[in-house]
Amino acid sequence: MKHATPRATPDVSRETQRALDAYLDLLLRWNERINLVAERDPAAIRHRHIADCLQLAAYLPPDDAPLGDFGSGAGFPGLVLAAVTTRPVHLVESDKRKAAFLLEASRTFALPHVTVHSERLERVALPPLGVVTARALAPLSSLLPIAAARLRPGGVALFPKGRTAEAELTQANADWTMHVERFPSVTDAAATILRLSEIRRAGAQD
Numbered sequence: 001m002k003h004a005t006p007r008a009t010p011d012v013s014r015e016t017q018r019a020l021d022a023y024l025d026l027l028l029r030w031n032e033r034i035n036l037v038a039e040r041d042p043a044a045i046r047h048r049h050i051a052d053c054l055q056l057a058a059y060l061p062p063d064d065a066p067l068g069d070f071g072s073g074a075g076f077p078g079l080v081l082a083a084v085t086t087r088p089v090h091l092v093e094s095d096k097r098k099a100a101f102l103l104e105a106s107r108t109f110a111l112p113h114v115t116v117h118s119e120r121l122e123r124v125a126l127p128p129l130g131v132v133t134a135r136a137l138a139p140l141s142s143l144l145p146i147a148a149a150r151l152r153p154g155g156v157a158l159f160p161k162g163r164t165a166e167a168e169l170t171q172a173n174a175d176w177t178m179h180v181e182r183f184p185s186v187t188d189a190a191a192t193i194l195r196l197s198e199i200r201r202a203g204a205q206d
Contacts, residue, residue: 012054016083019109020050023083026105027074034097036074052187053077056133056158057084059183059195065130066090068150070121071137073098077160078133079105082114087131092117092124121146128152135160140168140194144176148199157196160185165192177202 012020024046030036039045053076060067064087069078072091079102082089091106091114093099099118106114117124132147132155140159147157161168169180178199185191 012084019083020080023075023079023105023109024050026108027101030101031074034101036098036101047187049074049076050080052160052185052191053080053135054084055186056160056193057081059156059158059193060085060087061130061156063087063130065152065155066127067131067133068092068126068129070132070134070143070146072102072116073135075102075105076135077158079111079114081133082106082111083109086113088127089114090117090126090129091115092119092121092126094118094120126150128155130155132157133159139164140172141175144172144178144196144199147196148176148201151199155197157194157199159194159196161192161194162188163190165194169194175202176200177204 024042027036027045028042037045037049039048056077066088067078067081068090070092072078072093078089078091091102093102096118099116103116106116129150130152132150134143137143143159151157176199179197181195183193183195185193
């Protein structure tokens with residue numbers, strides 16, 4: 001496993017910052033009607049969710065291959081990353097109300113490279129992906145089959161993980177082989193960003 005120093009959360013343009021501020025305002029309004037996030041304090045949401053997701057941009061590949069964000073919920077991290085990248089972004093969220101929020105947000109902030117899929121992950125039609133992301137969706141043992149099936153050759157998976165990261169990796173290693181890079185989070189000392197590539201079933205032939 002490769003351990004690396006964290007990369008700084010990217011500075012964003014004033015235009016992007018205004019869009020993220022407006023996104024936060026929209027999220028707060030919708031949060032009064034449907035449960036998008038547990039927090040109600042804008043500063044807490046900005047730090048725990050928006051800044052936490054922004055740091056993932058530093059680990060995206062340099063190409064423009066499509067990104068698939070699974071279990072997008074309130075848009076973390078997929079919609080936040082869409083604000084700082086021009087690559088096609090596919091947000092997959094089976095909850096119809098949350099998908100409606102994602103659709104309104106992507107339209108409001110003029111993100112034409114975002115597509116919202118209000119479907120279950122096993123049914124959604126997606127192109128071969130260069131990046132797969134998921135945040136607080138499932139343990140690695142459940143995420144790896146999804147990533148392996150959806151990533152194109154050379155693609156990477158970016159999974160923010162909390163205190164269970166090491167245990168999840170140990171469990172996953174029984175059935176999977178992969179190249180693992182681990183980066184400390186700059187927003188949570190107890191969290192880790194996993195960047196995984198060359199994901200395949202243990203014993204699978206190239």
